[in-house]
Amino acid sequence: MASEILTSITDRTKKAVESVAGEKDAKAADLARDTKDVHDPKNRITSDWGVRESNTDDWLKVASEEKTGPELLEDPFAREKIHRFDHERIPERVVHARGAGAFGTFRLLESAADVTSAGVLTDTSRETPLFLRFSTVLGSRGSADTVRDVRGFALKMYTKEGNWDIVGNNIPVFFIQDAMKFPDVIHAGKPEPHNEVPQAQTAHNNFWDFQFLHTEATHMFMWTQSDRAIPRSYRMMQGFGVNTYTLQNDKGERHFVKFIFTPELGVHSLVWDEALKLAGQDPDFHRKDLMEAIDNGAYPKWRFGIQVIPEHREDDFEFDILDATKVWPEEEVPIRYIGELELNRNVDEYFTQTEQIAYCTSHIVPGIGFSDDPLLQGRNFSYFDTQLSRLGVNWQELPINRPVCPVMNHNRDGAMRHTIMKGTVNYWPNRFSAVPPAKKEEGGYVDYPEKVAGIKARMRSKKFREHYNQAQLFYNSLSAPEKAHVAAALSFELDHCDDPVVYERMCERLLDIDIGLAREVAEKVGAENIPDMPKRQNHGKKAKGLSQMDYMPKEPTIATRRVAIIVGDGYDPVAYNGVKAALTAAQALPFTIGTKRSTIYAAGEDKSTGKGVKPDHHLEGMRSTMFDSVFIPGGAHVETLRKNGRALHWVREAFGHLKAIGATGEAVSFVKDACALPGVLFSSSGDVVESYGVVTASKVEPNSFKEAIKMAKGAKDFIDAYTFAISQHRNWDREMEGLSTMVAY
Numbered sequence: 001m002a003s004e005i006l007t008s009i010t011d012r013t014k015k016a017v018e019s020v021a022g023e024k025d026a027k028a029a030d031l032a033r034d035t036k037d038v039h040d041p042k043n044r045i046t047s048d049w050g051v052r053e054s055n056t057d058d059w060l061k062v063a064s065e066e067k068t069g070p071e072l073l074e075d076p077f078a079r080e081k082i083h084r085f086d087h088e089r090i091p092e093r094v095v096h097a098r099g100a101g102a103f104g105t106f107r108l109l110e111s112a113a114d115v116t117s118a119g120v121l122t123d124t125s126r127e128t129p130l131f132l133r134f135s136t137v138l139g140s141r142g143s144a145d146t147v148r149d150v151r152g153f154a155l156k157m158y159t160k161e162g163n164w165d166i167v168g169n170n171i172p173v174f175f176i177q178d179a180m181k182f183p184d185v186i187h188a189g190k191p192e193p194h195n196e197v198p199q200a201q202t203a204h205n206n207f208w209d210f211q212f213l214h215t216e217a218t219h220m221f222m223w224t225q226s227d228r229a230i231p232r233s234y235r236m237m238q239g240f241g242v243n244t245y246t247l248q249n250d251k252g253e254r255h256f257v258k259f260i261f262t263p264e265l266g267v268h269s270l271v272w273d274e275a276l277k278l279a280g281q282d283p284d285f286h287r288k289d290l291m292e293a294i295d296n297g298a299y300p301k302w303r304f305g306i307q308v309i310p311e312h313r314e315d316d317f318e319f320d321i322l323d324a325t326k327v328w329p330e331e332e333v334p335i336r337y338i339g340e341l342e343l344n345r346n347v348d349e350y351f352t353q354t355e356q357i358a359y360c361t362s363h364i365v366p367g368i369g370f371s372d373d374p375l376l377q378g379r380n381f382s383y384f385d386t387q388l389s390r391l392g393v394n395w396q397e398l399p400i401n402r403p404v405c406p407v408m409n410h411n412r413d414g415a416m417r418h419t420i421m422k423g424t425v426n427y428w429p430n431r432f433s434a435v436p437p438a439k440k441e442e443g444g445y446v447d448y449p450e451k452v453a454g455i456k457a458r459m460r461s462k463k464f465r466e467h468y469n470q471a472q473l474f475y476n477s478l479s480a481p482e483k484a485h486v487a488a489a490l491s492f493e494l495d496h497c498d499d500p501v502v503y504e505r506m507c508e509r510l511l512d513i514d515i516g517l518a519r520e521v522a523e524k525v526g527a528e529n530i531p532d533m534p535k536r537q538n539h540g541k542k543a544k545g546l547s548q549m550d551y552m553p554k555e556p557t558i559a560t561r562r563v564a565i566i567v568g569d570g571y572d573p574v575a576y577n578g579v580k581a582a583l584t585a586a587q588a589l590p591f592t593i594g595t596k597r598s599t600i601y602a603a604g605e606d607k608s609t610g611k612g613v614k615p616d617h618h619l620e621g622m623r624s625t626m627f628d629s630v631f632i633p634g635g636a637h638v639e640t641l642r643k644n645g646r647a648l649h650w651v652r653e654a655f656g657h658l659k660a661i662g663a664t665g666e667a668v669s670f671v672k673d674a675c676a677l678p679g680v681l682f683s684s685s686g687d688v689v690e691s692y693g694v695v696t697a698s699k700v701e702p703n704s705f706k707e708a709i710k711m712a713k714g715a716k717d718f719i720d721a722y723t724f725a726i727s728q729h730r731n732w733d734r735e736m737e738g739l740s741t742m743v744a745y
């Protein structure tokens, strides 16, 4: 098994090159040039200068069987091994240090030739290879995946005309309008300077001090306090370019544009208690989830959309369209979905690929341009600059960063230069006309002749000064559970601020958004003197696409959902096998969680002749937090589970985290007793009962299970009703009606 896994990992690049014809995966072919296979049996250890080594365990020393004497500095092999190790680390990214990435493909489904001449956005026959890196912003490289934070969504498309990077986030707006404030917002959010506490979270005085004083962050902090900042999976987040770019078509017309990626599986989050626990129980939860899905062939997909505003309409909006703290409401600027992004290959090596990838907002291709968005313009300077200290001046030559199209210019030298340039000149113009600039018809990038006239001043246009309308718009557009989560998140964060100035003032700021929210949070966090009147009337407007609920998949799906099936000796094999097969057929991932990991036998199975089932994990090794749903089949094992506090906790915790719970036969009363709640209904007469996402059937027969599932609300069939409950992600009624808070977990 282990060797199969190893083969599959080391063969990834090779397979990608072989299976995908020609230019389609030009990047995989390009990387193959620099890829070596550790598992080739012909391999032998050599020194870095190529000499085969016979012993890499013992430093050359003065020694005998009787006595171990001093080590000799002359040993070049030992010295090299230690030297290389001593210098393995490079600086982590100054922000977005923790991340995970994968390779994929961009397919254009509809040409956008009316607004751009970019090949990648006009040629529908192309498949463009890409690398996408997800990240958290504030934590260091070893921090946990599930912290409350913005997630990076950074994309490098290796197009035929050069690399196009969209360095985006999973939230469409940002904390600041002008790049010059970036060091301040990041310093305020990162651990405090005197004690380097806390790690990877904004629940501290400095962050909220800055949020109050820097009012343009108001809209963004509402997003970070919403469920968007605790995603269930990287595969279930939207991606936004955030900044305003421009597109230029063949006629020379310019349009403003925003880029949006919307996941096929819907936009889903963890609940906060789960996120907190996962940060300790499985800090790699998101990176493992991404890798697992791709390894299982469940390739994550996003629809790619553009919002376009023609140049002449730039001033038609209540907000400045160059202001990155504002969304372009879909009612005013519809999203045009024109492409599809798929991730389909895991990395071969983390460091050389995920760590060394270097994104730059300034990497654009002909047909795509910048706007005067003052955040974007500063970013264009910052990324290139930071790569210099993180990776060195020749970072663009690293395999993961180099384009798949020819790179040729008169840039030279610098530390660690790889490319060898033949020829006698390294400047332009030269007497040979060697390496001239490209004309437009040869694909040369031509800048848009934007008219600019003005005075030099450190200021922004007046529309940039409005900071609250869209914070209200966002809050108003959320569903009731999402609003409750915002209040709970703010209450948590401000509870961690011990300076009353900070939490008192922040509660006042909430009066600029919504009086109900302000009062709820103030009461929770002990902010005195919150007035009864709002500081600013809530305009009451809503927009679509801001609530995560707007992105539920049209057809219910449980693809890639992790389902724990809990068993002990004496479980009902009919229900176990039936549910497992049905889940697998629907592309969910069932895991058997035993009372122990050694073989477990079904009811009536003879231990001497039966095969039993070998669980994937035992109850103490995993927690309910790592699964989307829990199912317990009936059988005599239920008596064992009743005596196991951890089993009880699994059910209560899954209930508290609003997850679908399924039970059949004897397990029905176990779940009933575990939750012990009035109002939740359970099956008693053999009928299937669905109540607050708990689906039970007291009697099941072999014909109760089938692989052709019809997920539907109110389904009479156990598996149809149970899978529908899983597909809903979480049962919000359970929370809204106060049931989840009545269970201890």
Ligand code: HEM
Pocket (backbone or CB within 6 Å): 092, 093, 094, 095, 096, 099, 133, 134, 135, 151, 152, 153, 154, 167, 168, 169, 174, 178, 179, 180, 182, 241, 242, 243, 324, 357, 358, 359, 375, 378, 379, 382, 383, 386, 387, 390
């Ligand atoms: C619209 C607002 C912004 C978004 C969406 C954004 C997004 C990102 C993302 C996704 C990354 C991680 C890239 C990766 O995976 O390697 C990143 C890194 C970084 N960002 Fe930003 N960022 C924003 C604003 C800024 C600003 C204003 C600055 C500076 C003026 C900045 C400077 C940096 C730096 C220095 C890095 C580290 C890059 C590296 O070491 O490779 N960002 N940003």
